[in-house]
Amino acid sequence: MNRIIAVICLVFISFLGYSQEVNVSAKLDTNAMLIGDHVGITLKYTGPVKAQVLWPFLPDTILGNITVIGRGKIDTAFTTDKKAFTLTQQLNLTCYDSGFYTIPEISFLYRNLPDTTRQTASTEMLLLAVHTIKVDTTQAIKPIKSPLKVPITFREMLPWILGALAIIALIAVVLWYIRKRKRHEPVFQLKPRIKLLPHELAIQELEKLRVKKLWQEGKVKEYHSELTEILRKYVENHYNIPALELTSAELTENLLNDTGCPRQALDKLGDILILADLVKFAKAKPLPSENEVSLNEGIAFVYATTGTPALPEERPVIRDGR
Numbered sequence: 001m002n003r004i005i006a007v008i009c010l011v012f013i014s015f016l017g018y019s020q021e022v023n024v025s026a027k028l029d030t031n032a033m034l035i036g037d038h039v040g041i042t043l044k045y046t047g048p049v050k051a052q053v054l055w056p057f058l059p060d061t062i063l064g065n066i067t068v069i070g071r072g073k074i075d076t077a078f079t080t081d082k083k084a085f086t087l088t089q090q091l092n093l094t095c096y097d098s099g100f101y102t103i104p105e106i107s108f109l110y111r112n113l114p115d116t117t118r119q120t121a122s123t124e125m126l127l128l129a130v131h132t133i134k135v136d137t138t139q140a141i142k143p144i145k146s147p148l149k150v151p152i153t154f155r156e157m158l159p160w161i162l163g164a165l166a167i168i169a170l171i172a173v174v175l176w177y178i179r180k181r182k183r184h185e186p187v188f189q190l191k192p193r194i195k196l197l198p199h200e201l202a203i204q205e206l207e208k209l210r211v212k213k214l215w216q217e218g219k220v221k222e223y224h225s226e227l228t229e230i231l232r233k234y235v236e237n238h239y240n241i242p243a244l245e246l247t248s249a250e251l252t253e254n255l256l257n258d259t260g261c262p263r264q265a266l267d268k269l270g271d272i273l274i275l276a277d278l279v280k281f282a283k284a285k286p287l288p289s290e291n292e293v294s295l296n297e298g299i300a301f302v303y304a305t306t307g308t309p310a311l312p313e314e315r316p317v318i319r320d321g322r
Contacts, residue, residue, distance in 0.1 A: 022047040024108045026123035035132050038069065038094050043123075045087040045108050049078070053087060054109035065097045066128070098132045199306040202234035206299055215291040223291065224276035231269065231298050238305060248273035265304035268297040 022045070029040040045053055060068050070092035078085045095101070103126040110119055180186070196204065209230065214223035232243040235251065239259045243251050252270050255261040272294045278284035286294075 022051070022108075022110060022112075022119075022121050024106075024121040024123050026103070026106050026126060028103075028126055028128060031127055032129040032131065033095070035098050035130055036094065036096055038092050039128070041091050041093055041103075041126075043089045043091070043106065045110075045121075047084060047110060048112060049083060049085050050113045052111045052113060055087070055089070056106050056108055058091065058106070062093070062103060063101055065099070065130075066093050066095050066101055066103070068092070069094050093128075095128070095130045098130045101128045101130065102126070103128060198234055198237035199302050201237075202230055202302045203299060205230045206295060206302070210295055215288070220285065220291065221279055224279045224294065227294060227298055228273060228276045231272065231301065234302060235269075248277055262304055265301045268301045268304070272298055272301070 024046075025042075025044045027042045027044075029042075033039045043056065045055075047053070055074060058068055062068065068091055072090035074087055074089045076085055076087055105122040105125055107120050107122045110121065111117065112119070206227075209223070209226055212223075214220075214226070229244075232251070235241055235243040235255065239255065239261070241251070241254050241258070246254065248270075251273065252266060255266055255269070275284075275286060275290065275294055279286065
């Protein structure tokens with residue numbers, strides 16, 4: 001029974017030692033290369049996952065002739081049971097001098113935690129033979145071939161074409177400008193803005209107000225406020241009276257005393273202003289027909305004060321027998 005227990009312990013100890021085994025290696029893709037060619041060297045470390053590894057760093061120049069021209073990233077791969085892992089790095093070497101070279105041992109430093117003792121594992125030395133190209137001296141020396149001519153593509157010509165078009169356009173603009181200056185013509189001629197007369201502007205704004213359909217959407221106060229503002233601006237521009245700053249009573253009084261405003265037109269404006277004041281200040285709710293009549297009488301007021309007859313479709317609806 002004791003022998004069986006001893007054998008089991010030995011097997012367990014040997015298995016534990018195997019699980020903690022560390023292996024390092026360095027391997028060349030080939031042991032022989034032509035001068036100036038490239039060869040790869042693979043560094044590999046395999047050990048327990050709890051180990052801390054200090055990865056070796058190869059200098060850019062080895063033995064004075066072998067040069068490191070490329071360094072890959074360090075890849076990590078784990079075993080199936082996640083108890084061990086492998087680190088791998090690929091480096092590229094070259095050499096520009098023929099001969100036989102010995103790449104020395106490469107040392108890996110590591111700790112098997114929780115043991116903090118630093119340990120070392122080294123790779124084996126590598127041999128690399130660098131050969132020159134054999135030259136047949138019996139053959140005649142040939143001249144160096146001239147560079148091959150590659151046809152020019154449209155993409156290469158496109159910048160030149162665009163540049164030429166830009167220069168042509170610039171020359172055309174300069175000639176056009178000089179021609180304009182010689183003829184004393186304006187270089188840029190803006191389209192003149194048509195300025196509407198006060199009554200034309202007022203009729204235009206009143207028709208826009210009709211299209212908005214404010215009172216139909218329940219915005220009666222906004223409707224009458226905008227209507228009276230259009231008419232006040234018209235009076236201010238037509239009669240040169242500060243209509244926007246006057247009360248309704250002051251406005252009608254000024255029109256009666258200081259202008260030649262027709263009495264019938266003044267009555268229409270007074271009705272519009274009174275109804276608007278009732279809506280804005282007394283929260284009156286006029287009938288739909290009254291809202292429409294106010295707009296029509298506003299149009300009639302504008303036409304009456306300018307002496308211009310209203311168009312048939314714009315003639316106002318007469319209210320209260322007027």
